[in-house]
Amino acid sequence: MLDSIERITFTATLILYFLGTVSYLIYGSTGKEKTARPGRLVTTAGVCFHLVSIITRGIHAGRLPLTNQFEFATSFACGIAIVFLIFTRIYHFDILGTFIVPVIFLVIGYAAMQSRDIHALMPALQSGWLGFHVSTAIIAYGAFGVAFGVAGAYLVKDRKDGASDASRTTASGAASRIPDKEVLDNIIYRAVALGFLFLTLCMITGAVWANRAWGSYWSWDPKETWSLITWFVYAIFLHLRLNKGMNGRKAAIFALIGFICVIFTYVGVNTLMSGLHSYK
Amino acid sequence: MSVKKILFFLKSMQFSFILLFLIIACCIAGSVIPQGETLGAYMRLYGEGPGSLIFGLGFGNIFECPLFVVLTALLSFNLVLCSISRFPSLLKRSRLLKEKNGHFPIGIYGSWITHLGILFLIIGFAAGRILSEEYTLYGIAGSTQPIEDTGMTLTIDSFDVDLRDDFTVEQYTAGITVTDQSGRKESGFASVNHPLNAFGYSFYQDSTGWASYVDIYKKDTLLGSDLLCVGEYTGTDEMPGLVCQLYNFYPDLATDADGKYYSRTPLLNNPSLLYAIYFNNRMIDMNMVKEGALIPVNEFSFAFRDPTEYTLLVIKRDPTISFVAAAALLILAGLFISFYIKPLEEKKYAGFN
Numbered sequence: 001m002l003d004s005i006e007r008i009t010f011t012a013t014l015i016l017y018f019l020g021t022v023s024y025l026i027y028g029s030t031g032k033e034k035t036a037r038p039g040r041l042v043t044t045a046g047v048c049f050h051l052v053s054i055i056t057r058g059i060h061a062g063r064l065p066l067t068n069q070f071e072f073a074t075s076f077a078c079g080i081a082i083v084f085l086i087f088t089r090i091y092h093f094d095i096l097g098t099f100i101v102p103v104i105f106l107v108i109g110y111a112a113m114q115s116r117d118i119h120a121l122m123p124a125l126q127s128g129w130l131g132f133h134v135s136t137a138i139i140a141y142g143a144f145g146v147a148f149g150v151a152g153a154y155l156v157k158d159r160k161d162g163a164s165d166a167s168r169t170t171a172s173g174a175a176s177r178i179p180d181k182e183v184l185d186n187i188i189y190r191a192v193a194l195g196f197l198f199l200t201l202c203m204i205t206g207a208v209w210a211n212r213a214w215g216s217y218w219s220w221d222p223k224e225t226w227s228l229i230t231w232f233v234y235a236i237f238l239h240l241r242l243n244k245g246m247n248g249r250k251a252a253i254f255a256l257i258g259f260i261c262v263i264f265t266y267v268g269v270n271t272l273m274s275g276l277h278s279y280k
Numbered sequence: 281m282s283v284k285k286i287l288f289f290l291k292s293m294q295f296s297f298i299l300l301f302l303i304i305a306c307c308i309a310g311s312v313i314p315q316g317e318t319l320g321a322y323m324r325l326y327g328e329g330p331g332s333l334i335f336g337l338g339f340g341n342i343f344e345c346p347l348f349v350v351l352t353a354l355l356s357f358n359l360v361l362c363s364i365s366r367f368p369s370l371l372k373r374s375r376l377l378k379e380k381n382g383h384f385p386i387g388i389y390g391s392w393i394t395h396l397g398i399l400f401l402i403i404g405f406a407a408g409r410i411l412s413e414e415y416t417l418y419g420i421a422g423s424t425q426p427i428e429d430t431g432m433t434l435t436i437d438s439f440d441v442d443l444r445d446d447f448t449v450e451q452y453t454a455g456i457t458v459t460d461q462s463g464r465k466e467s468g469f470a471s472v473n474h475p476l477n478a479f480g481y482s483f484y485q486d487s488t489g490w491a492s493y494v495d496i497y498k499k500d501t502l503l504g505s506d507l508l509c510v511g512e513y514t515g516t517d518e519m520p521g522l523v524c525q526l527y528n529f530y531p532d533l534a535t536d537a538d539g540k541y542y543s544r545t546p547l548l549n550n551p552s553l554l555y556a557i558y559f560n561n562r563m564i565d566m567n568m569v570k571e572g573a574l575i576p577v578n579e580f581s582f583a584f585r586d587p588t589e590y591t592l593l594v595i596k597r598d599p600t601i602s603f604v605a606a607a608a609l610l611i612l613a614g615l616f617i618s619f620y621i622k623p624l625e626e627k628k629y630a631g632f633n
């Protein structure tokens with residue numbers, strides 16, 4: 001019963017995010033307000049189904065559903081979706097969806113390709129710290145995902161502004177609906193700040209847990225190393241941004257690079273490198 | 281270049297960026313190049329020239345190699361200089377804001393606190409590398425052994441593997457007694473995620489594996505016995521060069537469709553041992569035997585008995601751990617203050633020296 005609820009709601013989520021992606025992409029390229037509203041509705045419905053799917057899985061497994069590739073990927077997508085909805089509520093602009101909802105769809109698509117079997121946890125994973133560690137990672141990654149989308153919007157805007165300055169034509173399509181760079185820069189900063197704080201928390205809770213389980217809080221395992229790289233990249237972003245105006249573009253590029261590091265830390269390290277975090 | 285200019289560069293953010301890029305490059309290298317391998321392994325992996333270069337430069341242990349240590353030390357130095365040089369202007373701004381708003385403007389100290397935390401963390405981590413002790417011991421229930429040069433001994437009173445119905449492991453638990461130099465004893469249990477603390481050391485249940493006793497005979501005379509964990513070997517003084525290795529152990533031996541050996545369950549239902557015999561480093565025999573069966577080699581013979589699971593325990597003492605934890609909390613507090621308590625008028629402040 002729970003199993004089928006989980007499966008049905010997961011499939012519904014996948015379809016809804018796909019529809020969200022399509023409508024936001026149409027909105028981005030045509031600028032028709034009519035296509036933004038369904039995008040918002042469908043994505044919000046997607047998040048509701050998504051939460052039901054994750055919660056039923058948790059009840060079914062009798063534990064936090066945050067312990068294997070599938071569970072983490074689906075929660076990661078949910079994290080980005082929730083942070084996205086919060087940010088669109090606060091900043092009221094739909095074009096964000098054109099950049100972010102496709103990312104959410106890609107991440108949940110990746111989840112759909114993973115095995116959904118529920119396994120009992122190996123002893124090292126049976127720790128209260130696991131819940132803190134992974135949920136802080138989800139918030140951090142969700143916030144960085146949003147920063148990535150907005151940084152994409154910033155760069156599009158930056159290019160179009162340059163082009164329209166040069167040719168004295170008005171920007172069209174997506175760029176005309178993208179808010180001012182100042183506003184975007186502020187949102188990127190807010191999102192990265194939230195992500196950075198939670199990434200730091202994630203690394204600290206992971207260290208506390210590793211210290212309980214293995215007696216060593218940091219062992220340069222590839223996943224730890226890559227999360228440190230990600231931390232440094234976002235630290236560079238924060239410092240670049242302090243010199244405002246000058247470095248808006250550079251900072252946006254670092255927000256993009258940061259998220260590429262996030263994705264690599266998450267997918268690349270698991271598939272290309274082995275270590276404590278390989279869920280094997 | 282004048283000293284002033286050099287100092288200006290050393291405390292600058294450009295210098296931090298250069299250092300951070302180089303540190304990131306080291307981290308990437310450290311995650312791509314397998315760490316802690318031998319020269320031979322690197323030569324096999326990357327070819328003779330590049331392999332020996334990687335090993336020679338210390339990239340096989342990149343996070344402790346001189347380059348990485350120097351980069352981290354320079355970053356700390358850069359951080360100290362910039363923190364010191366920014367402090368007077370920070371105090372001045374603080375005073376101005378206090379006069380204006382009537383309360384202490386903690387918000388402007390966020391980045392300063394973060395940087396202090398990072399500095400403490402680096403110092404604590406480095407000190408931990410030097411001051412911490414770590415020992416690894418393994419043994420079966422009933423064994424007692426010294427913990428290297430600590431003067432303490434460790435007795436493994438019991439070792440239990442708690443299995444679920446599907447034979448996956450729920451928990452490993454070792455019951456242990458630690459005796460210090462003056463004969464005082466502390467006992468308790470160490471299981472995964474629940475280390476035992478005794479005499480200032482923490483005892484971690486790390487991993488487990490199979491072991492078996494092996495009796496060595498010459499004709500009918502028992503020459504001696506040894507406990508072998510899987511992978512280990514033993515021999516006899518009577519015949520130097522003759523070695524018997526416990527190659528693998530299958531508690532519940534079965535063969536799959538391709539004729540490959542595997543263990544059906546982790547229970548001792550059909551215990552079988554895969555052994556190898558070497559003479560002067562050449563393998564002369566390898567086979568599967570049951571417990572008690574004699575393995576003859578000329579006038580000698582080996583017989584395995586009483587297979588059992590051993591436990592591997594890691595024993596640690598790190599006097600810097602509280603300091604490192606405090607540094608981590610300082611970073612966290614600093615970040616929170618920087619991002620969420622910064623006064624409005626500070627948001628426009630660029631903060632470059």
Ligand code: HEM
Nearest residue numbers: 235238291292293296358359362391394398618630631632
């Ligand atoms: C990886 C290491 C570092 C991290 C995580 C870090 C973190 C931070 C954070 C979070 C802020 C506040 C940013 C904001 O409010 O938007 C900041 C500001 C700053 N950092 Fe760093 N930092 C690091 C290394 C450095 C280094 C090595 C320097 C040395 C030059 C430096 C100099 C500064 C300066 C001058 C500010 C501006 C301070 C202000 O206006 O309040 N940082 N840093």
